[in-house]
Every structure is written in C-alpha cells, then in structure tokens.
Amino acid sequence: MAQVEKLAADLPLLPAAMVGAEALARARRWHILVFLAPALLVYTVIMILPLIDTLRLALFRRVDGVPMFVGLDNFNILFFDPRWSGHFWSALGNNLYFFAFHMLLQNPIGVALAALLSVPRLRGQAFYRTVFFLPTMLSFVIVGFSWKVILSPLWGVAPTLLGAIGLKSWFHPWLGQEATALTTLALISVWQYVGIPMMLIYAALLGIPAEVTEAAELDGVTGLAQFWKIKLPLILPTIGICSILTFVGNFNAFDLIYTVQGALAGPNFSTDILGTFLFRTFFGNQLQLGDPNMGAAIATMMFLIILLGVSLYLFGIQRRMRRYQF
Amino acid sequence: MAFSTRLVALASVSACALLAAAPAVAADVTLTIESWRNDDLPIWQEKIIPAFEKGHPGIKLNFQPTAPKEYNAALNSKLDAGTAGDVIACRPFDASLELFKKGQLTSANDIPGMDRFSAVAKAGWTTDDAKTTYCVPVAAVLGGFIYNKDAFDKVGIKAPPKTVDEFFADLEKIKADGTYVPLAMGTIDQWEAATMGYQNIGPNYWHGEDGRKALIEGRQKLTDPQWVAPFQQLARWAPYLGDGYKAQAYPDSQNLFTLGRAAIYPTGSWEIAPFAAQAQFKMGVFPPPVPKAGDPCYISDHVDIAFGMNAKTKQPAAAKTFLAWTASPEFAQIYSNALPGFFSLQSGVIEQTNPLAKEFASWRETCKSTIRSTYQILSRGTPNLENETWVEAANVMNGTETPEQAAQKLQKGLDSWFKPAK
Numbered sequence: 001m002a003q004v005e006k007l008a009a010d011l012p013l014l015p016a017a018m019v020g021a022e023a024l025a026r027a028r029r030w031h032i033l034v035f036l037a038p039a040l041l042v043y044t045v046i047m048i049l050p051l052i053d054t055l056r057l058a059l060f061r062r063v064d065g066v067p068m069f070v071g072l073d074n075f076n077i078l079f080f081d082p083r084w085s086g087h088f089w090s091a092l093g094n095n096l097y098f099f100a101f102h103m104l105l106q107n108p109i110g111v112a113l114a115a116l117l118s119v120p121r122l123r124g125q126a127f128y129r130t131v132f133f134l135p136t137m138l139s140f141v142i143v144g145f146s147w148k149v150i151l152s153p154l155w156g157v158a159p160t161l162l163g164a165i166g167l168k169s170w171f172h173p174w175l176g177q178e179a180t181a182l183t184t185l186a187l188i189s190v191w192q193y194v195g196i197p198m199m200l201i202y203a204a205l206l207g208i209p210a211e212v213t214e215a216a217e218l219d220g221v222t223g224l225a226q227f228w229k230i231k232l233p234l235i236l237p238t239i240g241i242c243s244i245l246t247f248v249g250n251f252n253a254f255d256l257i258y259t260v261q262g263a264l265a266g267p268n269f270s271t272d273i274l275g276t277f278l279f280r281t282f283f284g285n286q287l288q289l290g291d292p293n294m295g296a297a298i299a300t301m302m303f304l305i306i307l308l309g310v311s312l313y314l315f316g317i318q319r320r321m322r323r324y325q326f
Numbered sequence: 327m328a329f330s331t332r333l334v335a336l337a338s339v340s341a342c343a344l345l346a347a348a349p350a351v352a353a354d355v356t357l358t359i360e361s362w363r364n365d366d367l368p369i370w371q372e373k374i375i376p377a378f379e380k381g382h383p384g385i386k387l388n389f390q391p392t393a394p395k396e397y398n399a400a401l402n403s404k405l406d407a408g409t410a411g412d413v414i415a416c417r418p419f420d421a422s423l424e425l426f427k428k429g430q431l432t433s434a435n436d437i438p439g440m441d442r443f444s445a446v447a448k449a450g451w452t453t454d455d456a457k458t459t460y461c462v463p464v465a466a467v468l469g470g471f472i473y474n475k476d477a478f479d480k481v482g483i484k485a486p487p488k489t490v491d492e493f494f495a496d497l498e499k500i501k502a503d504g505t506y507v508p509l510a511m512g513t514i515d516q517w518e519a520a521t522m523g524y525q526n527i528g529p530n531y532w533h534g535e536d537g538r539k540a541l542i543e544g545r546q547k548l549t550d551p552q553w554v555a556p557f558q559q560l561a562r563w564a565p566y567l568g569d570g571y572k573a574q575a576y577p578d579s580q581n582l583f584t585l586g587r588a589a590i591y592p593t594g595s596w597e598i599a600p601f602a603a604q605a606q607f608k609m610g611v612f613p614p615p616v617p618k619a620g621d622p623c624y625i626s627d628h629v630d631i632a633f634g635m636n637a638k639t640k641q642p643a644a645a646k647t648f649l650a651w652t653a654s655p656e657f658a659q660i661y662s663n664a665l666p667g668f669f670s671l672q673s674g675v676i677e678q679t680n681p682l683a684k685e686f687a688s689w690r691e692t693c694k695s696t697i698r699s700t701y702q703i704l705s706r707g708t709p710n711l712e713n714e715t716w717v718e719a720a721n722v723m724n725g726t727e728t729p730e731q732a733a734q735k736l737q738k739g740l741d742s743w744f745k746p747a748k
Contacts, residue, residue, distance in 0.1 A: 153570020176572030283399030
C-alpha cells in the first residue's frame, strides 16, 4: 500500500482502513476543526488578510494624500497607459522566459541527477546529494554576490579560467549585456535551485517498490528503457509538483535580480521581472516615490497569474494524471 | 516601616515630576538618527557624536544608517509604521517634500541658526511656495574628476586637461601607453553613468542653472543640442573604459582606481575620504573640461544631505537641540573636515584641511554652481526622469542607443506628464 507521491501535497487519499471505519470517523469529525484551527488561524492572519487588503488597496488611489476609490482604473492604467504597460508587458515577457528556462533546464537536470543518484551501486551517493543540494540552502544574497564576483570581468575567475584554456575571447560581461543578462541570471537561479526537484524526484524514485523494478528486469526491461518506461510514468505526479513549485517560485522571484542588478533591473530593464517591477513601484527608487496603490495593482496581477497557472495545472493536468497504487 | 514606604513613594513621585519638568536634564535621552551614509558610521562614532555629547550632557546620539539604495524604501516604511528614528537625514527635493506633506517631518523654520543658510542652500528642502523649510541643510557634494598623478607623470601629461579636446587627447595618450585603464567607470549600476557622467559634464553644455531653469520653464527641451551634447561625449568615453565595463559595478570602479590600475576617475567629492584612506599614490583633481578654451565653467554643486525632525519623535526638545547644533558653525567645521568632500552649506567660508577638498571647494570661486538637472520638479511624474536618465546614460555608454535616441526618449517621457508652468 505505498503511494508514489509521498511528498505531493495533492488530493488527500483516504487509506482503505479508514474507509471501512466510516461510521467511526463521522462521530469524531470535530477533530478536523481542532486540527485545522491553528494553521487556519495563522494562515488567515499572515496570508489571507494581507492578500485581501492588497486587493482592496489596488482599487484606490491617493489624491492629495487622501485615498480615493477608483474601481479598476489602476488596472486600466497598468494595461493601456503606455507609460506603465510597456514595463508591465516586458516584465511579464521576461518572467515567462525566466520560467520557460527553468522548466527546460532546471527540472530535466533535476530528474537526471535524481535518476543518477538512485542508481543502487553508486559510490559516494550522500556526498553528491549534499553537494547538489548545497546551493539551495545558501542565501540568495551570497549566491548573487558570489556569481557577480565569479563573472566579474575585472576580478572574476570566469575570465581567468577561460583564459587558462585559451578561450579568453569567449568571455563577455554577460551580466552587463542586454542580450545575455536575463539568461545569465536564469542560469544562476537554475544552479541554485536545481536541488529542489532533484530531492523531490529522488524521494519519489526511492519510493518505487523493488518488486516493480524486479518484475521489469524479469521481463527484460533494464537500464535506460526501464527508466523511460517504468520509472518516469511513476514519478510524473512528482514532476508535476516540481513544475508548479517552479512556476510559483519564478513568478514570485525578485531577490536574485535585485541583489545582482538592483531595482532598475538593468541593463535597459532587460532583467526586469514582475517582482522587481512591483518593488520599484511600491517602494520607489532614488527620486521615484513609492506608489502603494499601483504597486498593489501589480501584486494583484501577480497573484492572478499564479492563481491562473495553478488552477490550469490542478484542473487541466493533475486531475487527469494517472496514479498507480501498489 | 509605613513611614519609610511613604517616603519612598514621595521621593519617586517628586522624581517623576522632576523628570517631566526637565527631561533633558534629569535623564539621558537617546536620539536615533536615520541616514543613508553608512560609510560615515566610524566618523560619526569617533568625531561627531563625542563633540555633540560633550557640549550637550544628557543627550546621547545613536547614528543608525541604512544602505543607500534601501534608505528611501526603509525610511518610508518605518515612518508609516511609527518606528523611525528621531532625527531623519533628508534626501533633497521631492522625497523629503512628500514626507513633510504627509506630516512626517516638522517645519525647521524656528530652529536657531537657519539664517546661516542661503536660499539656494535651502532650496532642496523648502516647499514650492518657499515659505517653509523642513530640514536643516548639511552638505553639498561637488562633481569632478580625480586622477592618478603617477599615471599622468608616467604617460607625460603635464597639467590636467582644461578642454574636452585636451581631455580626449590625454585619454588617447594613456590608452596608447597601455599601463593604465584610461577611465574607471562601469555601466551595470547605471547611476554612475548618469550621476558621474551626464550630470558631471553636462552643466558645461547646458550652462548650469540657466539651462536647468529653462528646462523647468519649458523654454528648452532635452532634445536641444546643449542637452544632447553630454550624451555625445559619454558615447566617446566608451573606448577608454576598462575591459568588460558593461558588467563593472560601482565598487569595481572604486577599486580599479584605488589599486592604481586606472588613471582618471569621473566622480564627486564624496569619494575623497575613502580614496585618501586606500590609495597609495598621489591624487589630483580637475573640474569637468569645458567644450572650448575660454568657455565659462560650470560644476555640479549638488545639495545632498540635510537633517529634519520626525514629527512623531518622543523627544522633540532634544531633537531640536541637535538640529540647532547642526546649524551651528561648530558642526560645519567638524563635519566638513571629518568628511572632506561634503561641503557645508552654511554661508561663510569653512577652512578645509584636506588638499583635495580644498581644490574642489576652490572651483566654487572660478566656476558657477548648479544642482543636478533632474532633481527639482522634473522627477515628480511617471516615467521618472531620474530613473530614465540612469538607464539612457548607461545605454549610450553601452552603445545600444545613440545620444539622439536617448535624448528623444527622455523628452518623450517628460512630455507625457510634465506641463511647464508658463
């Protein structure tokens, strides 16, 4: 009775034993409330209420210091006033690129690393696992700063190392060029967070019972074929969870770009994503004064985009996904 | 027993009364000062705070700086939440004006010593109708160029350049020699290109205050030749910057220069103290070269820092005492010499002991002063002209936009919200 998606926080599946004792469960139903109450209370106070207040704030505007209800006008400005919409759409576009990059690179690499780590006779498993996961535990400030120094054209090891193998001409100030800055930042982010899909999928792979793989081996399905035909379908739900975590993480991303490129997300706003756009608008920058109402409008859009993405996944993919129970 | 209890009670009551009557005398009050000058922390601790506390027993100072780029956001949040310090370092112009309008800063008109500041000095912290000044002006910073004297000697440059042509001839010489990076500047942080580039060399073209005021009054546009010319010069700087200048950050430029690897560093007077502490070579300074020999020279003499009082402070009397002290010649003398490069805004000459600071200050007599063009009024709307100037100046130096394109973008952004008062 093992479940593949141990870590997957999806639909609660009642174990069979409980279903048999349905009458008993009904009598004790007040337990549910008691157990839910602490989390629900904390979650309401620190998440739901601020979220509702953000939505409310987005419908107001300060005129001479007095909040005034303006309906959806802030969103109208955000989408159609060229002074705002340019930044908004470019930030959204950059955000999509950032996400696509993670999906195409971070998660496949995570799966590959997990598959390698779960090879039974691999030596130094624990060592590799720790090393791959280490960057994830580092603060984004340290990661941002380290990579800034590594890639620095003046003191970085990147130009020195490339120079040592005669490829100095391949070095470019990647973080300072419009064409390469966002990709470089995405790569740094992938490097930092690849440990998360790796760990989740590694756990899922370990959860596959030995009987299944042994049966496959008896049928002559071994090696790579075994991975593609037996293991991958079994870990698909976990990959789905990784994708949704990546999606939420990327559309909330801000810290790495702020530490490396600053609030103006240069050069020429080429690394501006919704998070930095929100920060600049809400808190201001140098001579730009903060505008909490427009900031709240952007935050609301980020919330809606994430909500839309998660809903699409939940109703479009997760519900249709086949689960295997052993 | 009962008697002694009563006595204690009586004593504590009278002590309380005393405390209420004269808080500054009876107990030490601590004033927390908010500032973005985290570089100055040691100087405050070693020089300024002891000098103040010596003359004002009973008031302790706690200088609590935030990183410059986080300061505005952090300060606004703290003021809104009621957790900000008693004394606030005021950014010039609109950021502080907004705080005053929101009632978070008090008027400083009644602070003794405010008459020591000229109207120009107070301009950065005065309401549009010029009636109320809400911060006590502290210091201005001057733009210019710092150079490595050893580098100039080695390459054979006798005197610092006076005109733009001489400037580029010198850059060419340094580049041909190859020992030094001619100019230490990077574009990744963007503000260097705008503040130490555009605003530094620009006043010579737009003629300082004349051009700046004409822009506000709508008589000139950012696409006029005198406003495009500084961008054109910046574009010409690019070949003389270090390898990979596009990913060179502000601290990189500072290190490049103080390690003796660069010859000229376009900057401002705020760099004097940290550079003097780090550089092992002789440094000199020169003002922004003028377009043609004999042209009048203009320097960026930017009102930068002031102190105001948090309207919600619990120690208004002590805070006012401190502000009055910052308006005194004693403070000006200590501040200017403890922080060479931050020039007091008080009328009357402060004696400078640092030779570089002395030279910077001497330009005030030969050249005309002006504040940064984007600071007053023009950065009130969306898009924000200051932000745009950072981005465009960096784009021009990166070669991704022509000077004309950059100027057009700035003017277009300004036109979208700014209607000059005619």
